[in-house]
Amino acid sequence: MKIGLHFPQAEIGADFEVIREFVQTAEEFGFNHINVPDHVIQTRTPRGPMPLATNYTTEFPHHETMTTLAYIAGVTNTLGISSAVIIMPQRPTVLTAKQAAQIDVLSGGRMRLAIGIGWNEPEYEALDMNFRDRAVRVEEQMEVCRKLWTEEHVTYKGRYHTITDAGLAPMPIQQPIPIWIGAIAEPAVKRAGRLADGWLVIAMDQPGDSTKAKFDSFYEAARGAGRDPASLGIEATVWAGEDEDPEEWARTAKAWTDLGATQLLFRPRGQFPAIQKAVQAFAPIMKDI
Numbered sequence: 001m002k003i004g005l006h007f008p009q010a011e012i013g014a015d016f017e018v019i020r021e022f023v024q025t026a027e028e029f030g031f032n033h034i035n036v037p038d039h040v041i042q043t044r045t046p047r048g049p050m051p052l053a054t055n056y057t058t059e060f061p062h063h064e065t066m067t068t069l070a071y072i073a074g075v076t077n078t079l080g081i082s083s084a085v086i087i088m089p090q091r092p093t094v095l096t097a098k099q100a101a102q103i104d105v106l107s108g109g110r111m112r113l114a115i116g117i118g119w120n121e122p123e124y125e126a127l128d129m130n131f132r133d134r135a136v137r138v139e140e141q142m143e144v145c146r147k148l149w150t151e152e153h154v155t156y157k158g159r160y161h162t163i164t165d166a167g168l169a170p171m172p173i174q175q176p177i178p179i180w181i182g183a184i185a186e187p188a189v190k191r192a193g194r195l196a197d198g199w200l201v202i203a204m205d206q207p208g209d210s211t212k213a214k215f216d217s218f219y220e221a222a223r224g225a226g227r228d229p230a231s232l233g234i235e236a237t238v239w240a241g242e243d244e245d246p247e248e249w250a251r252t253a254k255a256w257t258d259l260g261a262t263q264l265l266f267r268p269r270g271q272f273p274a275i276q277k278a279v280q281a282f283a284p285i286m287k288d289i
Contacts, residue, residue, distance in 0.1 A: 001253075001289050002263035004033040004080070004235070005279065006203075007068070010060040011272045019068075020075045022276070029283040033080030034072060035114070035265055038065040038087050041126045048120050056120060066099045073107035081107055084200060084265075085116035085182035088141050089134035090127045093161060097145040101172040109173035113145070114200055116182040135187065142179055142195055149176040180233065189214050193221030198233030203267060205236075207255035215260050236261040240268040240278045246285055253289045264289070 005026045012019060026034055039062040046053035069081045081103065088096065096113075104111035117134040118124070124131040140158045147154045148168050156163040181192035184202035192199035199218050205211050219229040236256040238249050253264055266286070268278035 001257065002032040003253075003286050003289065004035055004082070004263065004265045005031045006084075006237075006265055006267035007034050007036040008268070008272065008275050009037055009039075009062045010055075011270075011275055013272065014061070014063075016071070018272075019063075019071070023072045023076055023079060025276075026279070027076045027079040029279065030286065031079065031266070032263070033082050033110075033112070035082045035084030036065050036068050036072070037062065038083060038085060039120065039123065040064065040087075040090070041123055043122050047122050052119060066096075066103065069111070070103050070106060073103055073110065078110075080110050080112060082112040082114050082180075084114040085180075086113065087118035087120075087123065088115040089117055089137045090124050090129045093141045093144050094148065094163070096141075097148045098168055100145070100177050101149060101168050101170070104172035104174055104177055105170055111172070111174065112178045112180060114180040114182055114198075115142075117188065135191075139191065139195060145179065146176045149174075180235070184214075186214070186217055189217050190221035193218040193227070193229070193232070194225040196232070198235065198262075200265075201234065201236040201261070203237040203239070203265075206239075207236075207252065207259050212259060233262045234260060235263045235265055237265045237267050240266065240282065242270040242274045242278075246281050249282060250285050250289065257289070 012022060023034055039056055042056050042058045044058060046057060065083050065086055072081050100111055100113045117138050121131045137160050140160050144156060144161050147156060149172050151167060153165050153167045154163045155165050178197040180198040180200055181196040182200040182202055183189045183192050184205060222229040222232055238252045240249055256264060266282055268275040
């Protein structure tokens with residue numbers, strides 16, 4: 001079972017040496033990959049759906065995802081690196097494809113581009129991107145990225161993109177780089193089943209009947225698109241509270257694997273010292289999952 005670690009954006013602070021030590025420790029403990037979330041700009045006061053918006057003000061800083069992944073690539077050797085999730089429709093597609101390709105080169109082929117369409121309209125506003133067409137646009141973005149990662153020269157005319165006999169150089173090591181979709185709403189879960197290499201179950205979802213229904217929708221969408229669901233990945237989150245028994249984390253992990261998750265993400269909560277303590281406590285448990 002592949003188990004990744006959540007990068008604690010707000011809690012870790014801005015000391016690059018602390019960030020380096022955290023990701024290197026994750027590698028030493030045997031985590032398969034690290035997921036770095038994406039929020040480019042935060043509002044002064046909460047704006048958007050609650051309770052999500054309360055954690056995305058300027059009181060909760062976020063490091064920029066792609067440059068952070070590049071840094072992590074440079075200070076680790078085997079740790080997989082993943083955006084989780086990059087809000088793709090608020091970013092220029094070709095530039096994002098170029099950044100992902102470069103990170104893949106610098107990491108020796110360890111990059112995963114996990115994407116979503118987001119919920120935070122103020123970010124779209126500040127980045128001068130259209131919030132209303134993001135679901136339609138992201139599908140074309142995926143197509144464009146894959147072409148750029150696998151074809152030396154691309155000619156493409158779509159609804160949102162025009163490329164004329166041009167390409168990325170250098171190209172990525174992985175051709176194509178895996179694209180996963182983070183999704184909670186049923187249309188997005190089905191999009192993952194139709195188009196992505198895997199689905200990241202959004203962290204607020206936990207094992208249960210409602211989540212099983214989403215797994216079924218994912219499988220159904222994959223089969224409807226002529227794909228084998230067994231060839232696709234599903235990553236689910238194991239939350240870790242400060243006062244929880246580590247054995248509870250193992251039980252949650254088992255519940256997810258019984259439901260059909262192919263890999264897991266460990267996400268401790270609390271202040272940074274508590275997060276470090278939880279990572280250390282989880283490391284020996286991880287080996288038995």
